[in-house]
Amino acid sequence: MPGVVFAAVNEEALFDLEVRLLLEALFQRYHHDFRDYALASVRRRVRQAMQRLECESVADLQNLVLHEPDAFAQALPFFTVQVSEMFRDPAYFLALREHVAPVLRTYPSLKIWVAGCSNGEEVWSLAILLAEEGLLERTLIYATDINPQALRAAESATYEARRVGGFSKNYQAAGGTGSLSDYYSSAYGRAVFDRHLRKHVVFADHSLATDAVFSEVHLVSCRNVLIYFNAGLQDRAIGLFREALVHRGFLGLGSRESLRSGANANAFEPLVAAQKLFRKKA
């Protein structure tokens, strides 16, 4: 067009622009909000989704997921990392046992929120720890995530038998007082965790990006989730935890996560700094 000057935009900037449009489209169409996720990781995930769904461009991917909910269901796991294991970072669970359980014991009933529970490994680890501390009978665990497939897997409490050796090692290192095999039965190459543990867990779809607080709780364990958020969204999530926690409630984060400065972060003090365990200030 004569007289119109277009600014030069490199391919990378165009890719980012398309990614932002895709995230906006996903939000408008499905109310899944990835707009404030850390960009570097979103870029990687969009590329993986494009490959899996055989899309030549981000625009193609956007078109596909907007028009075909099944394609969105296939793309969703790429936006949510499901890596987990039972008693992941055993020292965290040991610190919970040694520093948090004694205080939890002073409450007649307990509510715990595992935010971003993935396939349930963290949930069942906590349930076992609480059982061994004599606290499970008085506890209700809310386990939430945005990935419906992960929530279904978590609820089934079933894991491939080949993973259980690693889980058992972690369990021992986390101060387990028995044997992990006390809590599951094996069948057809799978380990199925105990019905007794399951009575104390409620699974629900809940997004830290768009949803509000749903209950008052004594402990929030939200590990390896904030790492995928930008600073603003991290602060939103910390605000939810602050609101949900009872007076002097506990917050546990992942080993690579921290509370940044800000009004919500300042509402917490370190309890076991090395294990990212915090306590709400008085």
Ligand SMILES: C[S@@+](CC[C@H](N)C(=O)[O-])C[C@H]1O[C@@H](n2cnc3c(N)ncnc32)[C@H](O)[C@@H]1O
């Ligand atoms: C890497 S897994 C962490 C699993 C477990 N907490 C652990 O530390 O082993 C991250 C989980 O966060 C979930 N997630 C991502 N965005 C979320 C959001 N906005 N609200 C709640 N969960 C979210 C993902 O679906 C995924 O299951």
